[in-house]
Amino acid sequence: MSNVPNAPVRLKDIARDLNVSVMTVSKVVRGCADVGAETRSRVLARIKELNYQPNWVARSLAARRTFMIGLIVPDLMHSFFAEIAKGVSTTIRPLGYDVVICNSEEDCAVESSEVDRLLARQVDGLILASAQPPSSMDVFSRIEARNVPYVLVDRRFVAASAPYVGADDEAIGRLATKHLIERGCRRIAHIAGPPLTTGLGRLKGYREALASAGLTVPDSYIVNATDDASGYEAARRLLTVDPRPDGIFGYNDPTAAGAMKAILEAGIGIPQSIKVIGVGNVHYSDLLRVPLSTIDQSSASIGQQAAEILVKAIGSKRRRPPRTVIIPPTLVVRESTGR
Amino acid sequence: MSNVPNAPVRLKDIARDLNVSVMTVSKVVRGCADVGAETRSRVLARIKELNYQPNWVARSLAARRTFMIGLIVPDLMHSFFAEIAKGVSTTIRPLGYDVVICNSEEDCAVESSEVDRLLARQVDGLILASAQPPSSMDVFSRIEARNVPYVLVDRRFVAASAPYVGADDEAIGRLATKHLIERGCRRIAHIAGPPLTTGLGRLKGYREALASAGLTVPDSYIVNATDDASGYEAARRLLTVDPRPDGIFGYNDPTAAGAMKAILEAGIGIPQSIKVIGVGNVHYSDLLRVPLSTIDQSSASIGQQAAEILVKAIGSKRRRPPRTVIIPPTLVVRESTGR
DNA sequence: CTGAAAGCGCTAACAC
DNA sequence: GTGTTAGCGCTTTCAG
Numbered sequence: 001m002s003n004v005p006n007a008p009v010r011l012k013d014i015a016r017d018l019n020v021s022v023m024t025v026s027k028v029v030r031g032c033a034d035v036g037a038e039t040r041s042r043v044l045a046r047i048k049e050l051n052y053q054p055n056w057v058a059r060s061l062a063a064r065r066t067f068m069i070g071l072i073v074p075d076l077m078h079s080f081f082a083e084i085a086k087g088v089s090t091t092i093r094p095l096g097y098d099v100v101i102c103n104s105e106e107d108c109a110v111e112s113s114e115v116d117r118l119l120a121r122q123v124d125g126l127i128l129a130s131a132q133p134p135s136s137m138d139v140f141s142r143i144e145a146r147n148v149p150y151v152l153v154d155r156r157f158v159a160a161s162a163p164y165v166g167a168d169d170e171a172i173g174r175l176a177t178k179h180l181i182e183r184g185c186r187r188i189a190h191i192a193g194p195p196l197t198t199g200l201g202r203l204k205g206y207r208e209a210l211a212s213a214g215l216t217v218p219d220s221y222i223v224n225a226t227d228d229a230s231g232y233e234a235a236r237r238l239l240t241v242d243p244r245p246d247g248i249f250g251y252n253d254p255t256a257a258g259a260m261k262a263i264l265e266a267g268i269g270i271p272q273s274i275k276v277i278g279v280g281n282v283h284y285s286d287l288l289r290v291p292l293s294t295i296d297q298s299s300a301s302i303g304q305q306a307a308e309i310l311v312k313a314i315g316s317k318r319r320r321p322p323r324t325v326i327i328p329p330t331l332v333v334r335e336s337t338g339r
Numbered sequence: 340m341s342n343v344p345n346a347p348v349r350l351k352d353i354a355r356d357l358n359v360s361v362m363t364v365s366k367v368v369r370g371c372a373d374v375g376a377e378t379r380s381r382v383l384a385r386i387k388e389l390n391y392q393p394n395w396v397a398r399s400l401a402a403r404r405t406f407m408i409g410l411i412v413p414d415l416m417h418s419f420f421a422e423i424a425k426g427v428s429t430t431i432r433p434l435g436y437d438v439v440i441c442n443s444e445e446d447c448a449v450e451s452s453e454v455d456r457l458l459a460r461q462v463d464g465l466i467l468a469s470a471q472p473p474s475s476m477d478v479f480s481r482i483e484a485r486n487v488p489y490v491l492v493d494r495r496f497v498a499a500s501a502p503y504v505g506a507d508d509e510a511i512g513r514l515a516t517k518h519l520i521e522r523g524c525r526r527i528a529h530i531a532g533p534p535l536t537t538g539l540g541r542l543k544g545y546r547e548a549l550a551s552a553g554l555t556v557p558d559s560y561i562v563n564a565t566d567d568a569s570g571y572e573a574a575r576r577l578l579t580v581d582p583r584p585d586g587i588f589g590y591n592d593p594t595a596a597g598a599m600k601a602i603l604e605a606g607i608g609i610p611q612s613i614k615v616i617g618v619g620n621v622h623y624s625d626l627l628r629v630p631l632s633t634i635d636q637s638s639a640s641i642g643q644q645a646a647e648i649l650v651k652a653i654g655s656k657r658r659r660p661p662r663t664v665i666i667p668p669t670l671v672v673r674e675s676t677g678r
Numbered sequence: 679c680t681g682a683a684a685g686c687g688c689t690a691a692c693a694c
Numbered sequence: 695g696t697g698t699t700a701g702c703g704c705t706t707t708c709a710g
Contacts, residue, residue, distance in 0.1 A: 006485070027679095061705090146347065283567070396687080400687080
């Protein structure tokens with residue numbers, strides 16, 4: 001019995017009840033082999049009886065491992081990141097880890113403080129879809145100083161010496177743009193994302209695809225947005241440009257969906273007059289006003305692979321050379337780029 | 340200096356460097372008032388210099404508080420729950436808490452083990468959108484046995500003596516159904532959700548609204564679904580019923596969106612021939628094939644209020660009488676129920 | 679196979 | 695104001 005009613009059962013309680021040492025009980029709990037069969041079953045019986053649950057805080061302090069990892073994403077509401085989060089969780093939970101999920105709100109100061117908190121909580125590893133500016137290093141170097149393994153997802157940072165799992169953004173940009181060209185578009189606009197590897201890469205791919213098709217576009221064909229609301233506004237601006245674009249490549253599905261709303265509101269037909277394509281293949285793309293063609297990035301698998309790489313890195317003592325997993329993008333054709 | 344390179348700085352290190360006791364440093368770190376001004380500034384200086392970060396695992400063990408709370412939701416991919424998660428995080432983070440988010444996959448065994456893990460990690464409190472069957476008690480009684488405060492959201496359980504924050508599901512059902520009736524529908528079908536308070540309550544409200552309007556419907560007007568895919572299938576079944584419904588009330592926005600897809604695919608006009616309404620006001624409702632009328636439940640505010648109640652409960656020693664916050668539903672009319 | 683000793687890094691309670 | 699004493703509940707290490 002413990003002294004205080006309602007106080008959780010401890011190893012000590014079980015040990016006392018059974019007249020064995022705390023160590024023996026601890027070993028049974030952790031499944032160590034070097035315990036006598038009879039002792040083990042007595043302990044096990046008592047554990048079940050009292051419904052003993054190890055105190056993970058104490059265990060973490062003593063073992064110097066928390067079996068907790070941190071995941072920082074810019075926005076959980078964006079289903080792309082929700083899917084990554086889910087992929088991470090379902091992969092890593094069966095391995096005994098819990099995931100602390102943080103939202104950085106796309107703000108690099110918030111992200112930076114999240115990282116510190118997670119580190120202070122002694123997480124065994126970190127997965128980061130970072131909102132840092134491309135050149136910034138200090139968040140990464142702080143993690144590295146602590147020798148905590150981490151994996152970058154979605155957004156790449158050359159300065160960070162960490163594994164990366166994500167898509168090939170230039171390939172995405174080329175694939176989307178080429179598809180519009182093949183569907184007959186000649187005046188292709190781009191709703192560009194924030195100046196991170198994702199936005200920049202897709203923009204570059206877009207430019208490359210245009211160039212290799214011998215197409216040129218006015219500067220006003222490139223506008224900026226990040227979500228459905230700003231995508232809507234961006235498209236409204238594009239519709240005033242002369243000549244009007246006949247194709248729009250959106251940085252991601254939300255911007256593309258917002259753009260479609262603006263286009264349809266203006267009474268312009270999709271895909272007859274303007275074709276639209278997005279990126280991400282969010283689950284509701286198929287239910288939009290006009291089902292949205294998109295580039296699939298296998299978001300769940302990004303989370304899964306990041307988790308797997310992280311767990312391996314946690315397991316091995318020495319730093320391994322950072323692995324890079326580039327997930328090839330695939331085209332999903334729906335009505336918004338129909339003929 | 341610490342013995343091992345790369346080992347994090349400890350209170351002890353700072354104390355030794357400055358020839359003060361560990362306690363004094365600890366007090367400075369925690370902002371206790373009873374420290375001499377000069378000592379304090381010396382300590383502060385050294386802390387900054389060494390970039391000291393308290394070890395939260397050790398602190399948690401000693402202080403018997405982790406400043407971590409657990410949040411369990413059935414599905415992070417469903418933006419309703421993602422929004423709750425965001426509401427919880429943004430409310431509770433500034434108060435010094437971190438949130439461990441878990442997905443139960445709508446599976447009550449998974450949920451049960453999540454609860455145990457979170458409890459073993461000594462979370463200070465729990466927020467639960469539980470997938471337990473309505474009568475089940477044991478998850479709740481396990482939490483109560485540990486004396487850990489918890490708050491229920493979205494799904495209600497009378498047997499649990501915990502605060503609840505959520506919508507009034509019967510009111511939702513009535514509001515949605517009444518709206519369809521007012522818009523002229525007479526043959527109103529319902530895509531019902533799982534047999535939890537949400538699904539059951541909305542179904543009840545639907546029945547009440549029909550009854551008070553003197554309408555009756557065949558049993559075949561009530562089908563089951565949980566997400567967009569099953570909503571699509573459900574609607575396909577409804578379309579074969581004779582006489583065909585002229586209104587469909589979907590358990591949530593995804594089911595309603597899936598239903599709209601099936602209806603439009605069958606070449607039937609929305610809202611001309613069938614009007615559709617959902618629940619949840621997910622952020623993309625406005626971008627769907629036909630912008631979806633819906634019932635708003637203020638999901639972000641559910642998360643926020645649950646977090647606030649939980650923090651108060653954590654602060655106070657004694658159990659307070661469980662508070663119940665019912666968020667009144669509001670109607671959002673869009674094109675899917677247009678005249 | 680079993681257990682005693684020695685912490686993990688920090689804080690509560692109380693002396694000085 | 696400052697420091698001392700005693701842990702928090704567990705694991706590591708190493709001796710029996």
